Amino acid sequence: MLLSGKRSIRQKLLLVVTATTLAALFTSGIAMLYYDFRTSQQAWIRDLTTQADILGRASAPALSFDDPKTARDSLQVLQARPEITAAAIYTAKGRLFASYAAPGLADARLPRLPENDGYEIDRRELQVFKRIIDEREILGTVYLRASHHLLDRTRDYCVILGMVTIIGLLMALALSYRLNAGVAGPIVAMSGVARRVMESRDFSLRVTKTTEDEIGTLADAFNGMLSEIGRRAEILEESNRKLGAEIAERRGAEEALRLSERRNRSLVDASSAVVWSTDGRGRFVEEVPSWSDYTGQARDQYQGLGWRRAFAPEDQSTVEAVWTRALAHPGAFGLELRLWHETTQRHRHVSVRGVPLVGADGTAGEWIGTITDIDDQRRAEQELRELNTELESRVASRTAELEAANKELESFSYSVSHDLRSPLRAVAGFARLLWEDHAAQLDEEAQRKLGFVQSEAQRMGVLIDDLLAFSRLGRQAMQLGPLDMQEMARRVYDRLLAQHAGPPVQFNLGTLPSVQGDRVLMEQVWANFLSNAIKFSAKREHPVIEVGAVSDENEHIYFVRDNGAGFDPRYTAKLFGVFQRLHDAEDFAGTGVGLALVGRIVNRHGGRVWAEGKLDHGATFYFTLPKESADGSD
Amino acid sequence: MEVIETIEILLVEDNPLDAELTMRGLKSGQVAGKVTWLKDGQQALDYLFRAGAHTGRPGGEPRLILLDLKMPRVDGIEVLRAIKADESTRRIPVVIMTSSQEESDVVKSYDLGVNSYLVKPIAFDALTEVARQAGVYWLGMNRSAPR
Structure with missing residues (x-):
């Protein structure tokens, strides 16, 4: 395609100008050629026909009088017209009456018989037949043959046309080249700026406005578009940057979430706790492997409300009551129940906790919770309680024993103070009486020994008193x-x-x-x-x-x-x-x-x-x- | 003259040796009056309230009671309580003479209104002195409460 996208606008303009000029010149040239050709042909025909008519009229008397000489003389007039190469006059019966051939022409090549009125034209020659009519009587026929030179004329014409075309084209090119600077120049400049913008992505570049026509408007629009694109690009870049940061952030969050999820899952796996979830009505819907592991219930057993059967019979009413309340007023709950434990084959104390996932309408759409085995804890507490009770009773019995021992000690002290002192007093007293009443009967040695009895008894008394005081000290407040x-x-x-x-x-x-x-x-x-x-x-x-x-x-x-x-x-x-x-x-x-x-x-x-x-x-x-x-x- | 006759010390003491030593102390302390020795709390109650063997006992009330605490059957604390609870005897001065230095005994005795609490010393001299002083103080210095 001549106007395909690859050509520059300058070339395209040139092409347009050239093609247009060419087409105009060519079309008008052809038209003029055709018109000229037709006109000259008609003129020739008319001219020959008229010549033939004149010859016929001039030859009519000769024919009537059968005078071929006169006829031949009148044909000799044709020597004045060199383009007529041959002429003849035929009688009404078609017999050649007189003929003429242009000087220098050896063979006249006359047709043997005349034809009807008319003409015949070929590339080089024009032949005309014309009846000679006098008083509505056909006397004979005139024949003329001439070389018309129409082709030569046409050729000359074409040469002129071609030269005119070339000159016109050159002028058009020169003119268009001058005009290009005004029309294509700003567009080319604009295109250059656009290319530079595209290459460098520099949206601050601007086209210089040189004209006030449509191109000037285009330059304005282009500049406006550039600044708009620049602004957009900036916004886009900013938004891109933000998006990038957000993406990084989201990626971090996702990573954290994944980690947390993995951690949670590990935690759930690692902990002995049962993690459960039910629908809004407390029915197990999803598979709860940890529940199965703990209770030994298969999925079809705990499905729906089947899980309740795993709790101890004596806790059933509690389960019912708590669930009824929780479903009526969704809120977190926690309680202790006894749950069947498959491994140990008995009901164990567990701590059950649940929270509702409350929807916008205020009803619980789902419940999730945990069950933690606190049996060991409860058992330890029970043992501790028992131990404490035992300890208390032991302490009480020890205290009682101690009190009894104390009482015993007290009564012992009392006995000592009373029972021991009494005989001692008697010993000391009667030794004294012995000394008072019977001193005369005692010799010195006996009296000395009696003195020992008295003093030792007295010392023993003090000893007992001290001892009692000492023991009393521990009991006195x-x-x-x-x-x-x-x-x-x-x-x-x-x-x-x-x-x-x-x-x-x-x-x-x-x-x-x-x-x-x-x-x-x-x-x-x-x-x-x-x-x-x-x-x-x-x-x-x-x-x-x-x-x-x-x-x-x-x-x-x-x-x-x-x-x-x-x-x-x-x-x-x-x-x-x-x-x-x-x-x-x-x-x-x-x-x-x-x-x-x-x-x-x-x-x-x-x-x-x-x-x-x-x-x-x-x-x-x-x-x-x-x-x-x-x-x-x- | 009748008054002199009624001066009487009642000694309630289960231990005969202690009783003998006490009476010896009272005598050597030259405390006037007759000393009646009773061997346990039951006898003391019978004597004071003219019951049992002492039903219809002649004479008045003793002027001083020396009371041991630890005695078989009825102990000194019960005798003291009975004496202090009865209108006819509650004004008779009672001196506890005992071997016990137990605080509980002392406190209980004073709570019941004992007039004096004496711990029998082991030394004979001290014992006679205690007995004598108790007799002198309660018989001589203190005027008997009016009947």
Whole structure:
């Protein structure tokens, strides 16, 4: 195709101009040629016919008079027309009457007989027959033959036409080339810009508008389109970028979802829990493998509401009630039931939980939930409860035993105090009576021995009393109150000193902090420590007793120091034991209960006791009491 | 003169040795009056309320009762309760003389209105002294409550 898309617009324009010009020239040339050909042919025919007519009229008399000479002479006139090559006159009967041949022509080639009026034309020659009529009588026929040169004329014409065409074409081309710059130029420029835009995707390029015609409008439209495309491309790019980010995001989310799903599935697989789902009416629809695994029910058994049969018979009413309520008012529920467990072949305690997936209409479209085996837990709790109960009963029985033992001890103490003291009193009393009433009958030795009986009985009495006091201490409730330790130590010391006969004692009493404690018991502590101090320092020439206290953040540490007999540090551990004595009774009186009693009292107050000493170099007894009062328990 | 005759100490003590020692103490303490010794709580109740062997007992009420606590059949606490519960005897001073230093006994005795609670010491001297002081104090110093 000449106008196929591959050609440039410039070429196309040229082509159009050329083709149009060519077609116009050619068509008009052909038309003119045809017209000229026809006109000249007609003229020739008319001319020859007229010539023939003239000849006929001129020859008519000759024919009538049968004068061939005159006829021949009149034919000689034709010499003036060189294009007529031959002529003849035939009689009415068709006999050649006269003939003529152009000079130089050897053969006239005359037809033997005349034909009817008319003409015959071929490429080179025109032949005309014309009847000679006079007074409506046919006298004869004139024949003319001429070479017409029509072809030569046509050829010349064609050459001129061709030259005119070529000149016209060239002019058209030149003209169109000039016009191209105005018409195609802007379009070509536009196309160049378009190509550059396409190649570089640079939508900021613009076409320069040079004309105000349709092309100018086109340039405007093109520029508008470019800016629009640029804007669109920008938007598109932005949207693409966003889309890309979204896609990445979605991909991440999908990945996370997949992971989570996989995790959930693994969790469901891994956990012993049953994960179930039902339709809105509580019917199992889908396959629940974990339910089958747990209960041993096949799918056709648990399908629909069949799952209920796996719960213990005694729980059926609960299941019914809970489901009825849950279906009426969809909401999460949780309860404990007993569910048949195929593996262990018994009903086990399970925790059932369910939540409705509530649709827009407020009804539950689906229920999902879990069943967790809590049988071991319940069993452990049960065992724990039983154990606790057992423990409680054991504690109760132990407490009862302890109370019984305590009572026994109490009654034992009572027996000791009463029953043991009575015979002892009798021994001492009657020894005394013996001495009072029968002294005269006793010699000195008997009286000495009787004295031992009395004094030992008395010592045993003290021992029993101390022992009773010690045992009573554990059972007595303490009565706590604020104690002024300094005042108490002073008072107890004064009382003890009044009963003491010995060298004057130097008593140094420091500042003692007050504490919470039982007044009677604490006095006993002071009495013990101070009487010991007095007792063991009595053999010194200048007995010194020092009492003081130091405190740290938790407790007060009191001490009683003497410069008396002291004790062997090896026996420190034995000091606070019951009936432990480190000195001979002959040297120092005592039962060995005192320090044990003190230790017990201090312990009950939440404190400690200890002692430091060296034989013959005095002793220091320490006891601590907490700044916060103890609760008094033993 | 009738008044002197009625001065009487009632000693309720199941242990004869203790009773002898106590009476010896009262005597050596030169406490005036007659001492009547009863061996257990039942006898004491019979005597005081003129029942049993003592039905129709002549004479008035004792001026002082020395009461042991731990006795067979009826113990000292029950006797004390009966004495303090009865209008005719509740003003008679009662001194518990016992070997028991049990706090419960002491508390219960004072709750029931005992006039004194004495723990019998083992030393004879101390015992006679206690008995004597109890007698002197309650017979000599204290005026008997009006009948």
